[in-house]
Amino acid sequence: MSAFLPSISPEIATIAPGFRAISLRVEAATLTVPELGAQQLQEACRFVQNGGAAWADAHLQAWAEVFRAFGAKPQRTPCSAEALRKRVLRDGSLPAIDPVVDLYNAISLRYAIPVGGENLAAYIGQPRLVVADGSESFDTMKEGQAALESPERGEVVWRDEQGVTCRRWNWRQGVRTRLSAADPQMWFILESLPAMPLEALQQAGAELAQRIAQMMPGSHIESSLLTLA
Template sequence: MFKSPIIDDRVWKIAPDFRALTIHVDSREIQSGDPAPDSLKDACEFVLAGGPAWADAHLASWVTVYQRFGARPNRTPCSAQALRRRVMKDGGLAVINPVVDLYNAVSLRYAVPIGGENDDAYVGRPHLTLADGTERFDTVADGKVVVENPVLGEVIWRDDIGVTCRRWNWRQGTRTRLDAMTGRMWFILESLGSMPDDALEEAGEMLVSGISRLMPGCVTEKRRIAAAA
């Protein structure tokens, strides 16, 4: 039903313990549903209380991985680290929309980077690969739409048109971002070996459960990504 991501062999050399859950959602024929009203607030409070227990170790692993491909994680942290810093600084997160709020809540509660994408905007299959530096990345700077290029050797998510997320899971592009609750969606939960394996599965179940409550009647498909033994 959906296009499976392709992982470049060079990425496995940078992070041999990388593993992920890919979750596709078809919400073209959904019924009216309701979000879990306090999921984002509860997740922020969980972080402020020090959870989860593996957060520091897992986010430190992402720092190491970012350094391996030349990124500066203090300036451009992984998405889970960026969310956590905002909560620690501001005491919470502003509401965006039900879908984004849901996967932000899962990301915070499990200290795991999560990307949410408009699958209908993808051209070809998603690739996790190393940039050659010429790829197109559509983003916004100072309120204006601009096009950037990734750095040579940077880990990127891309499709046949260009980059969909820079520096692995740091910044999502505008072309494929989620801005509606209808259509087909793709979520990617990305972890390293310092995150307990069962916690990754729990994070995926929390996301699927929340999506099903938010969009009754949607079709979900979950698959695991890991290096070949």
């Protein structure tokens, strides 16, 4: 694999002190156990309905506070982990979408942690977590049609050299880098605040890597811990 260096802007330290993340880069092999994703998703939904992780409430509340710190309204645009959890508690389960998407959503639910999955081949340059200036471009869908919009000034976003890939930190992913099980180059980011034990973050990353290896035997996976330091 070539050099891969996701980065975190120093400005993030003032918004989310103690932020850390697990980055997983995957060169995917052939998908041979596609049913694993839906199975893991069903198990994770049951786990959430039975109470979930011990740190879940504190971690998701910490994310809500971080969202408020950069001007977002978590009641309307919650972090991705909170949005998934609310759906499960309301509906009892989530529908299967795609084997890989189901798998990383299962990890998000089980560990009460935002998890993003990206088609790395669609990236222009390296992923960067930054504070937007408001001029960046974000590709999305509106009323079934492709559309472009810009983040708000001061909003925390993931981006590459072409534009924003995920708005409001981990709230909504762009179309260009959307991931599916058919993509050979994958990147996953598991995002944690200090309310979640570091050991739990590391366990979440290890479990995601293990399940990917089970689903696509022979995949090459690189894991690294990203911190503000």
